[in-house]
Amino acid sequence: MKSLLWVLGIGILIAFLQTTILSRINPPSIRPDLFVFLVVYLSMTQNTSRGGPLAWLLGLLKDSFAGVTFGLHGFAFVATFLLARLVVRQLNPESSLLLVLLVSCAMAMENGLIAMSLLMLADAGDGWRIVLQQIPAQVVVGALLSCLFLPFIRWDGRRARAASGPRLP
Numbered sequence: 815m816k817s818l819l820w821v822l823g824i825g826i827l828i829a830f831l832q833t834t835i836l837s838r839i840n841p842p843s844i845r846p847d848l849f850v851f852l853v854v855y856l857s858m859t860q861n862t863s864r865g866g867p868l869a870w871l872l873g874l875l876k877d878s879f880a881g882v883t884f885g886l887h888g889f890a891f892v893a894t895f896l897l898a899r900l901v902v903r904q905l906n907p908e909s910s911l912l913l914v915l916l917v918s919c920a921m922a923m924e925n926g927l928i929a930m931s932l933l934m935l936a937d938a939g940d941g942w943r944i945v946l947q948q949i950p951a952q953v954v955v956g957a958l959l960s961c962l963f964l965p966f967i968r969w970d971g972r973r974a975r976a977a978s979g980p981r982l983p
Contacts, residue, residue, distance in 0.1 A: 829879040833880075849872055854916050872887075889927070
């Protein structure tokens with residue numbers, strides 16, 4: 815319950831940050847989606863039964879702040895979480911390179927899923943083209959920003975290992 819409130823609190827903070835400060839500073843093509851960082855973090859720290867619903871709630875939170883089709887980001891975040899969770903289970907989640915690649919791929923995948931969903935919606939118009947054109951810039955910005963989050967991920971990993979106690983062979 816504590817982690818649920820923590821993640822939702824961070825999600826609300828990210829929503830305010832993206833809709834107030836970042837929307838005024840950055841042009842739309844290089845505006846980072848900070849929710850993707852939180853979804854990738856969930857995929858590295860939570861199991862599927864707990865992280866999937868959290869990713870869905872974060873998507874609904876973003877939809878309520880962004881004013882787009884309700885449920886669009888919920889679908890994209892759950893799919894992104896599940897695929898990132900599959901990658902994290904197979905590879906070393908403490909690798910710095912994995913984090914940078916995972917965030918970059920998650921940003922590309924989330925934007926691709928949103929573009930594909932907008933393409934299927936009849937009233938979306940050409941919104942999918944705009945989203946597809948922003949994918950390369952989003953991937954680069956995501957990779958650069960993930961380097962800033964590396965110390966936090968390492969600190970949190972050490973904290974989680976210390977809290978779980980020593981492992982028996």
